[in-house]
Amino acid sequence: MLKKIALSMGVALAILASPVQAVEHRIEVHHGEFFPYVTYLQAGDTVRFVNLMDRNVQIKATRHYNRWYTGWMAPLGESVVTINSNTQLKFQNDHYSWGFQGELSFSPAPNS
Numbered sequence: 184m185l186k187k188i189a190l191s192m193g194v195a196l197a198i199l200a201s202p203v204q205a206v207e208h209r210i211e212v213h214h215g216e217f218f219p220y221v222t223y224l225q226a227g228d229t230v231r232f233v234n235l236m237d238r239n240v241q242i243k244a245t246r247h248y249n250r251w252y253t254g255w256m257a258p259l260g261e262s263v264v265t266i267n268s269n270t271q272l273k274f275q276n277d278h279y280s281w282g283f284q285g286e287l288s289f290s291p292a293p294n295s
Contacts, residue, residue, distance in 0.1 A: 203227070207263075210285060211235050212242070212256070212276070217285030223292035226268045230287065234260045242285075244274035 205227040211218045212234045222230060234240050234256040242253040242262070250271060253262035264270075272287040 205229060207231055209233060212240055215283050217274075217276075217283065219285075221286045221288055223288050223290065224266055225289065226266060226270075228266050230264045230266060232256065232262045232264070234258055240276055242274050242276055244271040 203225065206224065207229045208222050208224055209231050210222055210233070212232060214236050224230070232242055232253050235258075237258050239255050239257055239260075241255045244251050251264055251274075253264065256262050266287060268289075270287070272289075273284065274287070275284045
């Protein structure tokens with residue numbers, strides 16, 4: 184009986200200690216907005232930006248020395264950014280007079 188309990192506890196601990204799988208999130212770049220505006224994620228996740236506009240676009244996030252860029256994406260182009268705990272969470276497209284913003288968040292999603 185004790186052997187079964189010890190084995191069950193060992194299996195439970197192994198499951199709890201398993202690393203969380205990274206998730207890929209998709210953010211669409213539309214004319215004048217990111218969809219979704221806020222993406223809820225965890226460190227280690229990736230974000231795939233997809234340009235659904237009819238022109239080239241670049242997304243950037245800057246804050247002092249902590250910055251990232253997607254590089255230029257052609258129409259229907261994509262760029263993937265890996266998120267870590269030091270990633271700047273607010274980003275923008277400001278290469279046009281109608282620049283727009285989006286946000287990443289480590290907070291739990293409102294529906295979770």
